[in-house]
Amino acid sequence: MRLFTLLTLFCLALPVHAEGFISRLLNKPVPGGVAVVDLGTGETAPNVRYQSKPVLVIKEDQQRWIAIVGIPLSVKPGTQQISVNGSKALSFQVGSKHYVEQRITIKNQQQVNPNATNLKRIQRELAEQTHAYQQFSPRQPSNLLLDKPVNGPLSSPFGLRRFFNGEERNPHSGLDFAASRGTSIKAPAAGKVILVGDYFFNGK
Ligand SMILES: [Zn+2]
Known part of the structure; x- marks a missing residue:
């Protein structure tokens, strides 16, 4: 929490930064983490895919397009690639992370x-x-x-x-x-529920 406040203050104090707030906050390129990849400027959002799956692309600071890439837990540390607009490949490095x-x-x-x-x-x-x-x-x-x-x-x-x-x-x-039975649960973001079930491993 304190780190978050410090980061916020730091960003407000700087009029221009090479790397935006979202990039610095989310970029944790490890297995199970997120890589933020800079895609440069341009009129329209580039189409990005990673491991043949579509990737979220947003505009940061109303200037640069960035890809928010979710890295599977199964990925080994090393170089990974995303494809941009069907061809050009961009690389990013995945570090290691120890899980308990x-x-x-x-x-x-x-x-x-x-x-x-x-x-x-x-x-x-x-x-x-x-x-x-x-x-x-x-x-x-x-x-x-x-x-x-x-x-x-x-x-x-x-x-x-x-x-x-x-x-x-x-x-x-x-x-x-953990929460007690009957606690109301807030949706973590706006969205649409597309699956509800009672599953062998996941429960309800
Ligand atoms: Zn669980």
Whole structure:
């Protein structure tokens, strides 16, 4: 919080800066982080893709176009590339980041090694979720820094490496907040809910 205030003051004190506020605030190019890539000036927003997926492009300080690139947790440190307008490739460097490990003992063996029926359900649910994740809205987001949905404490961090009964599973790809039952939850940004369900691993 204090760092944020300092950054704000710093920016207000400088009339011109080579790198904008959004770039400095969001640019954390590590696995599971965000790379902000400068695209230069121009009349229209460049069309950017990373790993064949569309990338959010915004105009910073009403001058330069920047790409806000989400880096998967599975990316290894090194050079990554985005394509701009179907051809020109721009590179950015991904550093390393250490994520904490969590080892939990689960009594329900089905959640460690699900049987055939549950595996079918998991596959169906994964397909539904993947389809939802593939949706892309070209509209500008209402806010780039998402609001906290509740004021509860963080109960599980993003990127946590999980081991169920000693077997490594997918890392935690969300950010969990703890709150008591019945607490109203605020949408972190303006948007449209496109998927609601009761899932084997995710719950409701
Ligand atoms: Zn979670």
